[in-house]
Amino acid sequence: MATRIILADDQASIRMGFRRILDAQPDLQVVGEADNGVAALQAARSMTPDVLLADIRMPEMDGLQLTCEITRSLPSVRVVVVTTFDLDEYVYTALREGACGFLLKRSRSAVLVEAVRAAAAGDAMISPEITMRLLSRFRQERRTVPRPGEPLTPREQEVARLVAEGLTNSDIGAELFISAGTVKTHLARLQKKLNVRNRVGIAAWVWGSGLVDEVHQSASGESD
CATH class of the missing domain: 1.10.10.10 (Winged helix-like DNA-binding domain superfamily/Winged helix DNA-binding domain)
Incomplete structure (x- = not known):
């Protein structure tokens, strides 16, 4: 059975690009999209996907609050956060809220696919660039x-x-x-x-x- 995915991002072009990459995989299927956090939460509650791919910056409810709501009320749904990485503090907060993975929006297609598969399997993947930047920051602060x-x-x-x-x-x-x-x-x-x-x-x-x-x-x- 294919891994069911919901895409949450306020940019239609980003959702389109992610859908094209993920739907090309025989074991992955995008079953829904949302352009804000509230709509994403509603979609997750009604569809109960395996993975929710969520942007940090979204209107109405941002990716941090969405991650928190999902991990508390829908623990079976794995959240993978996508970021442009201009707000390190957001990334750290989402870590604490239970996100299962982190990607940069500019990550290669293979990294996106691997992260979704890892989350669905109960594992997690953090982009190496994010790992090294966070590690550098935590060493300094x-x-x-x-x-x-x-x-x-x-x-x-x-x-x-x-x-x-x-x-x-x-x-x-x-x-x-x-x-x-x-x-x-x-x-x-x-x-x-x-x-x-x-x-x-x-x-x-x-x-x-x-x-x-x-x-x-x-x-x-x-x-x-």
């Missing part, structure tokens, strides 16, 4: 993040770091020589310990905690 409910094990720290660097479950498994099932187990434990909704929340916590910097400094010291 350290944020206060809650302490974990329980200390993270060394392996959980490794998994969390790789999530923050934008790796998929299969990539993490290959990097750490563990199975995809084991990766999912670690992610579930991390979500519970960090009190976040998904892997994107894990990434946000890592960026704010400085864990990536600590690991990189440790690796640099070992190589000296």
Whole structure:
């Protein structure tokens, strides 16, 4: 069965371009469109798609509020946020609200397709450009993040770091020589310990905690 998608963007040309790319895939189907956040929420409630592709800047209800409403009232619908990336704070807020992925509007067609498929499979994908820009910002402007409910094990720290660097479950498994099932187990434990909704929340916590910097400094010291 094809993954059912709703497109939410106030620009008709963007929706048309995304529809053309996604409908060309045999396993993906655009079932609805909306030009504002309120209409997108109504469409999601009536159609219950697998994935909602949402712009951050929309009239009536922006993508941040839409993401929040969807994750709270329709948890089965995965939200992938699309941004021109001129508002970093919006991206960070959406991370905390439970978005399952982030794309730049100028991303390649293959990246768009991969992000939708990842979201439908319960995974998440963040454009590498977004990952690196957010990571750079968080290094410069350290944020206060809650302490974990329980200390993270060394392996959980490794998994969390790789999530923050934008790796998929299969990539993490290959990097750490563990199975995809084991990766999912670690992610579930991390979500519970960090009190976040998904892997994107894990990434946000890592960026704010400085864990990536600590690991990189440790690796640099070992190589000296």
